[in-house]
Amino acid sequence: MTYRSVSVLTLVRGRQVHLDHLIAGLCAQARMPDELIVAFMQDVAPRVPPDCPFPIRLLQIDGDALPLAKARNHAADQAEGEILAFLDVDCIPDRNFVKRAIEAVDQLPDGVFLPEVRYLPGNPDGWLDHTQRAPDVTKLEWAGKRHPAKPDLSMCATRAIQDFGEIWGLAFILTGKTWDSAGGMDERYVGYGAEETDFGRRLERAGAELYWLGGTVCYHQHHTINKPPLQHFESIVRNATLFHECWHEWCMDYWLDDFARRGLIERDADKLTVIRHPTASEIAKTTQGPEVRFS
CATH class of the missing domain: 3.90.550.10 (Spore Coat Polysaccharide Biosynthesis Protein SpsA; Chain A)
Structure with a gap:
């Protein structure tokens, strides 16, 4: 070698x-x-x-x-x-x-x-x-x-x-x-x-x-996760939008789709619009227990 x-x-x-x-x-x-x-x-x-x-x-x-x-x-x-x-x-x-x-x-x-x-x-x-x-x-x-x-x-x-x-x-x-x-x-x-x-x-x-x-x-090694990671809502939206501007496609679709189902955003092929931000209560409810290893 x-x-x-x-x-x-x-x-x-x-x-x-x-x-x-x-x-x-x-x-x-x-x-x-x-x-x-x-x-x-x-x-x-x-x-x-x-x-x-x-x-x-x-x-x-x-x-x-x-x-x-x-x-x-x-x-x-x-x-x-x-x-x-x-x-x-x-x-x-x-x-x-x-x-x-x-x-x-x-x-x-x-x-x-x-x-x-x-x-x-x-x-x-x-x-x-x-x-x-x-x-x-x-x-x-x-x-x-x-x-x-x-x-x-x-x-x-x-x-x-x-x-x-x-x-x-x-x-x-x-x-x-x-x-x-x-x-x-x-x-x-x-x-x-x-x-x-x-x-x-x-x-x-x-x-x-x-x-x-x-x-x-x-x-x-285990650490507490959120599914979806609503605590990172702002950076996910910002970074996904930047990625779309660079590559003309979306990434993190799984999280964006979840945000849309919760009424937080609207998204189509070309545009993402924030409807509202998640509340502290909503974020807390996404926190997973110690038995959850990955998202």
Whole structure:
């Protein structure tokens, strides 16, 4: 296997325990990353352990709203690795994550790779072993559940994906060269939604290739979700409208359709109109219990 340097990049606002688990997963890798870049969107830097087997660099990202596209761009700009492995702070990578990233790029240099994600239930005791320094692999394998809309990659090395709309921010891997060819992410997207879908279109336009990546699993740590995410109503509407202006089609149709059914918006092929904003009571009623792992 060719030596290739790997930068793992993650974004943080809160979620200290989740970050602790992500770092523990990286410390247990079969092949260590060359660095971890933590782009934090909060006033105080998150805690990181002083004795990691790889350097950790902290970047503060300004902005009250969630500037996810901006944070990813800044992290990518600062990365020194040939390979950029974006990993959501909620994810615990299995021990093959970095190794499989390198193997995939060796085989398909222009590829963008989506590793399998399995979702964990709520667990106040966490997912580390008795040492509290490494993930408990047995517990993760037992508890992790694949999203029903995603394929089983257990017997797959790589599999081509035709629809670039599949790309998501939870975990994706590509070279810095491929990232640059797409121009990074559009920082006009602020808050929840659409910046990843827009980036997928940019990658497609740049001639990148998209693949599912088997041989590794990222375990998504539970956090409370809303179905639909009414707490992000304004940013979803704004970002969906921006996406339509850029690509002449809608994204996040599933959420927009739900908003329309609730009488919050009206939408046709060309225009979205806000009828009213959700109330605090409506938002509260969409909050899901600890047994709900994904939307």
